[in-house]
Every structure is written in structure tokens, then in C-alpha cells.
């Protein structure tokens with residue numbers, strides 16, 4: 695079976711110290727066929743960015759070194775913010791990325807990690823999560839180049855509520871609007887397995903949202919671990935493949951030059 699991990703960070707991300715080569719060796723060791731490096735670019739002054747003029751040749755050298763063992767794609771995980779769409783669209787257009795994850799890490803300029811208290815403590819769950827999905831809708835309409843939306847219900851990692859889960863039924867109209875907008879624009883979603891490392895024992899998003907994406911006509915789904923350490927490369931990807939099967943998908947999506955192609959499960 696074709697095995698992929700399309701969400702991997704390295705020491706080029708501010709929140710990882712993992713050398714890129716160690717991540718490649720871990721991926722080969724775990725029997726993966728293809729990976730995409732997706733280091734962070736977020737437009738908040740508290741984050742640093744990779745220098746792609748150094749990053750791309752560095753990745754190319756490693757891609758060449760391991761070309762007989764694994765396929766390696768140039769990706770990016772860019773923080774989507776509709777108020778900073780010009781910045782987002784400039785960086786995604788500036789370099790020849792194979793694959794772009796667009797993620798909501800920041801909502802109305804509140805970074806969900808750094809500003810967790812400021813954003814959530816003054817809002818009910820209904821208010822905070824609705825705002826998260828409303829802003830996501832605006833992000834999809836204004837940030838044009840991404841391939842898949844990252845960890846769709848990621849807000850649940852940071853909520854300060856008794857039950858942080860994004861229950862599809864509770865936010866169904868907003869989630870449907872997001873999924874329809876993605877589908878209309880030819881965009882996919884990812885199944886991000888990092889929830890297993892953050893105590894929810896599930897993927898981001900869960901199977902209800904994955905099924906809903908399919909029911910509305912969505913075809914483009916990637917699988918990623920969001921690894922920041924070599925030990926987490928390919929973590930729980932079996933669970934992601936199981937979700938795809940249960941939801942009725944016959945294939946998984948890979949990208950080259952931002953163009954999707956489909957590989958039978």
C-alpha cells in the first residue's frame with residue numbers, strides 16, 4: 695500500500711529542532727513512499743520564517759541523496775489570515791512549492807497558541823468556534839494558492855471549555871459552508887493525526903467532517919502526522935487510512951507543482 699506523510703516540520707520551523715535529514719531517515723525507516731516537508735510560515739512577529747533561498751537547495755540535495763529510497767515534496771504550512779491575504783498570497787506565489795497547507799493558527803489576529811487566554815476567555819464556546827469558522831470562510835475566499843486546509847477543527851486543541859470538541863451537528867451550517875467553499879475552489883482537506891498526541895484520541899478533523907466533505911462532493915484528501923520530532927513521522931497514519939476507508943474513499947491525494955493526483959488505496 696502507498697504510504698504518505700504530507701505534514702512534516704523540521705528545524706526550519708520555529709517550533710522544531712529536528713534536522714531534515716533525520717526526518718527523512720525516520721520516514722524511510724517507517725516504510726513511507728512519499729513525504730512533504732511543510733515548515734511553518736505565520737504572519738505574526740512572534741514567529742520566524744525559513745529562508746527559502748537556502749531551504750530549497752538544501753531540500754533538493756537531500757531529495758537527490760535519497761531519491762532511490764523515498765519521494766520528497768517541497769511543501770509549506772502557511773497560516774491563513776484574511777486580513778493579511780496579500781502577505782500570504784505573495785509568499786505562496788514566490789516559490790515553487792509542490793504542496794501548500796493553509797491553516798488557521800490565528801483568528802482575528804489572536805494566535806491560538808500565544809493568545810489562548812485572550813481569545814477564548816472572553817468568548818463562549820459557541821462564539822469562539824463560530825468566529826473560527828467564519829474567519830476560515832474568509833480565509834478561503836482571500837488566500838488563493840493553498841492545496842488543502844490544515845487540521846480543520848484545530849480550534850478544539852486550544853479551547854478552554856469543559857468539552858473542547860468540535861461537534862459537527864453543533865456547527866453544521868458553518869462547517870458545511872466551509873466545505874462547500876473548499877470544494878467549489880478545488881481545494882482539499884487533510885487528515886492530521888496529531889490529535890493522538892494531544893489527548894483527543896482522534897484525527898483533525900474527525901470522521902463526521904470527513905464524511906460530510908465527501909457527501910458534498912469533496913475528493914481531495916491528504917494524510918499527515920504534523921511531526922515535529924523524528925519519532926512522530928507517520929504517527930497513527932494507519933488510523934487516517936482507516937478513516938478514509940470507512941468514509942468510502944477509494945484513493946488518497948498527492949501533489950506535484952500544486953496539482954493533485956490520486957493514488958488508489
Ligand SMILES: [Zn+2]
Nearest residue numbers: 771797844845
Ligand atoms: Zn498547523
Ligand SMILES: [Zn+2]
Nearest residue numbers: 701703771920
Ligand atoms: Zn503543522
